[in-house]
Amino acid sequence: MDAKIISLFTHSKDVFFVMDMDGAIRYTNQAFLDTFNYSPADLEGLNIESICHPADKERKDENMGALLRDKKLTGYQSRIKAKDGCYFSMIWSLVLDDDGFIYSAGNVLTGMICNESHDIVEHTIKSLNEGFAVLDSNWTVIGFNPAFEAMANLEHAELQKTNFMQIKDLGINNKVEAEFSHSLTNNCTTQVQFLNTYSNTWLRINVYPYKNRLAVFIRDITEIKMQEWVLKLEKDVLELNASTQNTLAQNTAELLKGIENIFPEMLCSVLEVDDNDKLITLAAPRLPKPYCDSIEELPIGPNAGSCGTAAFHRKQIIVSDIENDPLWINYKHLAKPYGLKACWSTPVISSKGAKVLATFAIYYTTPREPNELELGIIARTVNILRVLIESKRTEENIMEQNHRLQTIANISSHELRRPVATIMGLVNLFDNEDLLNPLNKEIMTHLDTTSQELDGVIHSIVERTVYIKASGTDN
Structure with a gap:
């Protein structure tokens, strides 16, 4: 480049650089260094594409075609990344010489904002x-x-x-x-x-x-952090549930403790609904035990507090003020000694929608209604509880079926063999040549008794088999 031209661009306030056809930067002026805060050492061997915004690549490829055709290009816009990571919007004028070098002069667009x-x-x-x-x-x-x-x-x-x-x-x-x-x-x-x-x-x-x-x-970002913590809690509890070492009550308690750590004002409980439609405490880490004992085995119903009503109607029940809510008229005296002022309860319904497995309740010591964040946490917790309860019940069902299958195997190998062996032995003793032989009558009597015994064993096997099939259709 001519020395006069170099001097001109060196002292110019416009951003100026020279690159070859591959985009390698060959020369920059002081304005380029000052604008983007690079040192000459930073730019040594650098390709212009490495500091251009990735989204500008398609536009660059299109404009390179015009530059090759016309040998010049004006009004080309791109974003250049400064050393601190910030991008500057630039407008350039480009000239391509016969030696394959591209001369680029530009201005920062933000300096031209009206x-x-x-x-x-x-x-x-x-x-x-x-x-x-x-x-x-x-x-x-x-x-x-x-x-x-x-x-x-x-x-x-x-x-x-x-x-x-x-x-x-x-x-x-x-x-x-x-x-x-x-x-x-x-x-x-x-x-x-x-x-x-x-x-x-x-x-x-x-x-x-x-x-x-x-x-x-x-x-x-409080809500974002809480969502992250809840996601980690869910992951940890599901991993814990994958182990057969812990009971359903232990895993549920771990889930509730985690929620109470994230939301310290919450007091959580999970009540299972038994076969008699009564509520049984599964886990309630921070609720007073005397209170839990006082509501143990209470029947579900249309006006049975928050949990009993939620289970009965199969829908979420929000009681923001226990003292003055008609659903609690027969139960508020149980909650009052422990300062429980609000209770929101949500039923945990089986995945097939056939039955209510449990209720998830949140208590507060002040009257209040849930906000959007809390409603979202409740929905997620109910889904996790459904997984915990159904997986443990499936696990227990499989264990029970395995036990019954083992029982059937034992019956087949022992109780079934004995009468069959007896029948086979008696048949061999039967006197076919002298049908009036008194021994034949005695053998027939034994055959009748043994066949009845065999029928009873077969009936027992059939009963256990039917139970195994039926237990697989629950929920």
Whole structure:
């Protein structure tokens, strides 16, 4: 390249670089380095495609054809990744020389945004559900949107010029502040998740440095974290259930303990419905035992508290105020001594829909109704309970059938052989030449007795076989 041209582009404020036909970068000016924050060493041997946005590849292939045909191309737009991972939208003018080198001069599109576009960006930021704030190098809040104002729980005038790290409702700890310092010092984006101990919520903060300032996006991810924990709990309980070492009651208790750890205000129970339509406690880790004893074997019915009614009507029953709900008129005196104020119960119905297996109940010590998150957790828990109960019942049924099959095998090998052997022996003793032989009469008597015995053994086998077939059609 001519020395004068090199000097011109070196001092130009436009972003400029030269690449060969394979996309290998051969030369860049200072504006390129400053805009994307690369050093000459970073770009050595680098291909332009490695810092272009993947979504621009199809457009690039199309425009290369036009460049080869016309030897020049103007108005070509692409996104280039800076060293910190952020993308800049660029508009380029390209020229292809006879030696196969492509000269590219460009400008950052954001520097050309009109006032109307600025209004759109400002409106979008204000409309975000996520909190957004701009901080200077001393963590002073110099800009924010309404969502951030709500998170901070401060008046607009109070929030201006406030130190971000000292906003009480955000619960910022030393680890989070260290991440902010690292982002600002190293000019790199970062993300941090932490428990806000002030409000007992989980927050996720994304930090983007720009010209010694930080753009900060904050999102409450409590629900996301809880869903992750519930998913892990379900996985752990199902793995536990796959082992035959634990009983159904033990596995159910582990599930309920996990839910109560995620939602500390919940008091959970599972009541099985027996063959007499009575409720039997399967698991209730944190409910007072005297209360559980007081409702043991209560019959289901149309007005039998939350669980009895849910099982009777085969639908979810939400009682937000035990003291004043007609379903609890005959049972509220049982709950009152233990401060139980609300009870939501959902039936666990068999997969074939034939019967109610159990009820899953959640108690609270304050009157309240479930929110969307809690309703979702209830539905997931009911599905897991169905799997636990049916798999254990299937397992028990298989064990029972195996026992009966073993019994049939024992009958076949011992009790059945004996009368058959007796009959065969008696037949051999029968005197066919002298039918009036007194011994024949005695043999016939023994044959009759033995055949009746054989009939009884066969009948016993048939009965057990019928039971095995019938037990496979339950639920």
